[in-house]
Amino acid sequence: MKVVLFSPTDAVLAELAGLGLTMHRHQAEDLVDLSPAEVDKAMALAALSITDGRYVAFGNDHNDIRLFQNARFAVCVGDADAGRHADLAVARDQVSATIDALTHVPGTH
Structure with a gap:
């Protein structure tokens, strides 16, 4: 929340x-x-039994850093500081094309 x-x-x-x-x-x-305090999206995924390395993450904020660090592949939307922890940074208008491209990359789906 x-x-x-x-x-x-x-x-x-x-x-x-x-x-x-x-x-x-x-x-x-x-x-x-x-x-x-101490609540983030990575914790929410863990509560749903979605374990580290078993998801692709998209985010744009400091609260996404741990999500990025534990993802199989991480995409920062925009040029936020949190993007330093992602594998790729894309503009908002590139999100859909990035999702499509990732469906064809082994290990990201």
Whole structure:
């Protein structure tokens, strides 16, 4: 679960900082996303018995880093910092073609 706050004030951010949440600030979009501490998408997959190395991941955010690190193949959508942990970075308009291409790569499906 994630909550997104648009244009948060410094006072709101200061209050949130003391709540023990994971906060990711997106300066370019002027927003912050909040999630429970130590909860991420990789944990959600594990809870569904989808184990490391058995999925292809697409993402674009800091909360996708662990997902990328545990994926068989990881694709960052856009030019986010999290892309350093992905195997490939693509523009939003390339996602569909990338999915199609990955269906033909051994070991990614």
